[in-house]
Every structure is written in structure tokens, then in C-alpha cells.
Amino acid sequence: MDIFKKQESNVRSYSNSFPVVFRKAKGCWLETDQGEQYLDFLAGAGSLNYGHNNPVLKQALLEYIEMDGIAHGLDMHSEAKAAFLEALNRIILEPRKLNYKVQFTGPTGTNAVEAALKLAKKVKGRSSVVAFTNGFHGCTAGALAATGNQHHRQGSGASLDNVTRIPFEGYAGVDGLKLFETMLDDNSAGMDKPAAVLLETVQGEGGLNVASDQWLQKLSKICKLHDILLIVDDIQAGCGRTGTFFSFEPSGIQPDIVTLSKSISGYGLPMAVVLLKPGLDQWKPGEHNGTFRGNNHAFVTAAMALEIYWSTDDFTTHIQQCSQQVNETINRCIKRFPEMFLRGKGRGMMSGIECKGGDIAAEITKACFDNGMVIETAGPDDEVVKFFCPLTITEEELTQGLNIFEAAVESVAVKFFKQVS
Template sequence: MDIFKKRESQVRSYSNSFPVVFKKAKGCWLETDQGERYLDFLAGAGSLNYGHNNPVLKQALLEYIEADGITHGLDMHSDAKAMFLKSLQRYILVPRDLDYKVQFTGPTGTNAVEAALKLARKVTGRSNIVAFTNGFHGCTAGALAATGNQHHRGGNGAPLSNVTRIPFDGYANIDGLAFFETMLSDNSSGMDKPAAVLLETVQGEGGLNVASNEWLQRLSKLCKAHDILLIVDDIQAGCGRTGTFFSFEPSGIKPDMVTLSKSIGGYGLPMAIVLLKPELDKWKPGEHNGTFRGNNHAFVTAAKALEIYWANDQFATHIGQCSEMVSNTIQRLVKRYPELFVQQKGRGMMIGIECRNGDLSDEIAKTCFELGMVIETAGPDDEIVKFFCPLTITEQELEQGLSIFENAVESVATKYFKKAS
């Protein structure tokens, strides 16, 4: 551990909560250099929806590397890129009646958000962006301006501007869309007409807040009525995490742009894209570029993941069954320990339990780690324990993880009631 303390910046965070050295990983399991095994209910913050070292994806990647397939090619054409685009079209876009061009950005989610915001401003000629309370979109300046979290915003060291924030669905019982519509219709409201609205339909870091289908439909109609682009940030909620490939599918809306990263690469390899309606593709060559906007290894595993998991409804059905198992456990514990818990949050396998305060959630997560499971917290005060295991987890492994969680809750509850008495 000395080398990390001596040479790695203290900006690191996850290693503070899980102070071991991991060496191997398979499926939903992590193994340390000491041979200790941990169930992974973090899954790279949603980057490993298909599990660690998925054998089918690994084989496809190994065969590609063995054949000396292109590793790096900027944005030049390659067989691997063609394979991914064809798979995306066949298994995702066509079945959902979606027509999008694909922009390959730098490999991080925040870069995809930056590209979407730049394009919205370029196309509309406007600079203002509307974002929402508790939204999280990344830590580079443009994406950070649209992010609500003060901890992250405070790290910027410079003003963050050109964003108007309005209440998300259910925030403080305020009808944010009615407020938004009033502001747009009032020439003296002081709101500059926005280029775009940017949102997560299920907020991740902000606390697993779910926008209802009705609210999303209202927002979509409002944007269309005022010629405002609608951008859905599906970086964490996409690729099946909420139960459908895109988080917005149940609402029936068709965003103007969608940002994807994290699990779009399939294998945990860095990759990010912007899906944009063809009429919005107003870029000049190279206007938004990056040395690593063409990760061919990720194209290979991304294409294979779409082929084996999204060719039919079996995977989505499995996600639904797992979600029901987690939900049953959460509901039972909320009912049993009203002193500790408030409610269930989230949707699909982007789900969690809201604790009465951040101290409780932190103690539960810490105890889970002591019992052999990696799990994190989310929310404005880190008050939510967030279940984020790989979507490929078996029901037996999921039961094992839920058992660890229940044991951790029992342990924390015992300490809580003893202290209270």
C-alpha cells in the first residue's frame, strides 16, 4: 500500500472506502492480492454491466488482438468500427425505431456530454443550457456547469456559467416544468432561451431519483414547442441498467441526442458516443476531436455485447427478475426498520435504499465490505446505499449479496438501537 500513499494523488476516492489491492476479477467477483474474494455491487459505477472478464467478450477481444486487429486509428474507418455500427443499428436502433448518427468522442462520459452541449449550441446559436437539481454529468468544465453537486463543483476553481437549473421531477414537491414553461413564455423572466435541456431520466449520483413517464412526455412536448433540443444523459442509466437498453424507452420519448459511455464498451474498456438525430449533424471535420476517439478494442467487445445480450428479450427479463429480488429485500427492510430507512429509490437494477442519514448508509456500506461485498452510496448526503452489481449476476450470487446486505443492516441496527437506549 505504500506506493499508493507515496505516489498517487489524494484525489482518489473509492480506494479510501475499499483499502485493499485487487488483483483478479471474474463475473461479479473481485479478488485481492491476498486471495480474499468480494462480491462486486459497484461494477465500475455501471461500467461493467456484463461483468468482469466476460468470457464471450474476452474471447472476441483475444481473437481480434491475435489477428493484429487495429488498436488505434484515430477516427479512421476500421472493420471493428463497422462491426459496432452494424450491431448498434441491428440490435438497438432499428427495433426501437430510432434514427441516430453516431459521434465517437473522447473515451469518457464527460467528453460525450461536452460534445453534445457544444453541438446543441452550434446548431441553435444559443448558449444557455437547462439542467436539473441533483443532476450529475461529469467533471470537465462544461459538464460540471450542468452538475448540481457542490462537492464536485467546488473543485473547478472558476465560475461555472451558461446553465439554468430547474427542479427535477419530485424535487421539494415543486412542479419544475410548470415553472420552466412560465419562464419561457414570459419575456421578462430573465431566462435566456436555452439551446438544450440536459437530464438523466434516472439520476445516479444525485440519489436514484426517477422521472415519471408523464413528466418526461411533458418535458419532451415543451422542448418541441419552444424549439429546444432534448439531451438524455444515459451514461450510467443506459445499456440495460434500468431494465431497458435506454432508460427513456418506457416513456416513448425520442431525445434529440443521447450520450452513452460506461458499459457501451461492453468489457469495461473506455468508450463514449453521442447519438444525434441526422439533421443535427452540423459538425465540420475535426471540430470536436480527440486522440482516443476510436478505441477499436472497445468496438469489438461493444458489438459482441449487443449481439449476445440484446438480440432478444431474455436479458431484459433477467434484469427484471433480479430487480424484483432486490426490491423485495429493500421493501422488507424499510418496513422492518422505519427508524433507519425511508424508502426504495431507483428503477430496474439502478436501485437503492434511502437511509435516514449519511452516517447510517456509510456504516452499512463499510460493514458490507467487512462481510465480503463492495457497495457504494449515492445522493446529496450519500444517504442511499446503491445496488449496482453486474447485470449478468446469477440469482444465487444475487441472493448471496442480499444476504450480506441484510447481515450488515442487522449489525448496524443492533448498534443503533443499543446507542439509542
């Protein structure tokens, strides 16, 4: 551990909560250098929807490496890229009647958001955008300007401009969309007409706040009426995390632009894309580029993940069954310990439980770690315990993790309230 304390920056965060040295991982399990095993209910913050070292994806990658397949290709054509694009269109886009072109950005989610915002401003010739309270979109300048979290914003050291913040659905009892409409229609409201609206349909770091289908439909209607682009940041909520491949599917809306990263590679490899309606593809060659926008190893595993998990409805059914199991545990805990919890939050396998204070959530996650499970918190005060295990988890593994969570809740109830209901 000394090498980390001596050499690594204080900016690290997850290691503060999980102070061990991990050596290897498989499926839903992490193993330390001491041979201790932990159930992973963090899953790379949503980057490992298909688990650690998924055997099918690993085999495809090993075979590709063994035949000296292209590893790094900038934005040149390659067989691996072609295979991914074909699979994405055939398995994901066409069945959903979504007509998008694909832009490969630098391999991080925040880079995809930057590209989406730049494109929207370029196409519309406007400099401002609208984002929402409790949204999180990344830590580079443009994405951070659209991010609501004060802790991350304070790390900038620079002004974060050209964003108007609107209340998300359910925020402080304010009808954010009514406010948005009123400001758009009032020439004295002081809000410049935005190029785009940027949002997460389920706010990950913001506390698992869910936009209803009706709210999303109304927002989409407002954007169309006022010639404003709708950008859905599906970096954390996409790739099946909420129960469907795209988080916005149940609402029936079709965003103008969608950003994907995290689990799009299928294997935890760096990869990010922007999906954009063809008429918006007004880039000139190289206007937004990045040395590592051609991670062909990620293309290989991404294509294979689509083939094996999204060619049928079986995986979606599995996610729904797991979600039901998680929600049953959440509801049971709320009923047993009303002095500790407020409500369940989220959708699908992007679910959590809101505690009556971040101190309670912190104690629960610490107790979980002490008993062999990695799980983290979300929300403005870190008050939501966030269930984020790989989507490939088995029923038995999920039961084991939920049992660890319930035991942790009981121990914290004794510590805080001197009782177990």
C-alpha cells in the first residue's frame, strides 16, 4: 500500500472506500493480493455490465490479438470497426427504428459529451445549452459546466459558462418543464435560446432520480417546437442498465443525439461513441478527433457483447428478474427500518435506497465491505446506496449480495438506533 500513498495523487477516491489491493477478477467477483474475495456491486461504475473477464468476450479478444489484429487505428477503416458498426445497426438500431450515424470520439464518456455539445452548438449556431439539477456529465470543461455537483464543479478552477440549469422532474416540487417553456416564450426571461438540452433519463451520480415517460415526452415536444436539439447522456444508464438497451426506450422518444461509453465496449475497455441523426452530421474531417478513437480491441468485444446478449430478449428478461429481486429487498428494508430509509430509487438494475442521511449510507457501505462486498453511494449528500452489480450476475450471487446488504443494515440499525425491527 505504501507505493500508492507515496506516488499516487490525492485525487483518487474509490480506493479510500476500499483500501485493499485487488489482483484479479471474474464475473461478479474481485480478489485481493491476499486471496480475499469480494462481491462487486460497483461494476466499474457501470463499465462492467457483462462482468469482469467475461469468458466469451475474452476469448474473442484473445483470438483477435493472437492473429495480430489491429490494436490502434486512429479513425482508419478496420475489419473490427466494420463488425461493430454492422452489429450495432442490425441488432440495436434497426429493430428500434433508430436512424443514427456513429461518431467515435476519444475513449471517455466526458469526451463524447464534449463532442455532442460542440456539434449541437455548431449545427444550431448558438452558444448555450440547458442542463438539469443533479445531472452529471463528466469533468472536462464543457461537460463539467453541464454537471450540477458542487464538489466536481469546484475542481475546475475556471468559470463554467453557457449553461442554464432547469429543475429535473421532482426537484423541490418545481415544475421544471413549465418553467422552461415560460422562459422560452418570454423575451425578457434572460435565457438565450439554447442549442440543445442535455440530460440523463436516470441520474446516476445525482441520486438515481428517474424521469417519467410523460415528462420525457413533454421535454421532447418542447425541444421540437423550439428547434432545440435533445441530447440523452446514456453513458451510465445505457447498455441495458435500466432494463432496456437505451434508457429512453420506454418513453418512445428519439433523441437527436445520444452519448454512450462505459459498458459499450462490453469488456471495460475504453470506448465512447456519439449517435447522431444523419442531418446533424455537419462535422468537417478532423474537427473533433482523438488519438485513441480507434480502440479496435474494444470494437471486438463490443460487437461480441451485442451478438451474445442483445440478439434475443433473454438478457432483458434476466435483468427484469434481477431488478425485481433487488426491489423486493429495498422495499423490505424500508418497511423494517423506517427510521433509516426514505424510499427506493432508480429503475432496472440502476436502483438504490435513499437513507436519511449520508452518514447512514456510509456506515452501510462500510459494513458491506467488511463482510465481502464492494458497493458505493450516490446523491448530492451520498445518501443513496447504489446497487450496481454486473447485469450477468446469477440469482444465487445476487441473493448473496443482498443478504450481505441486509445484514449490514441490521448492524447499522443497532449502532444508530439500538434496535433491529
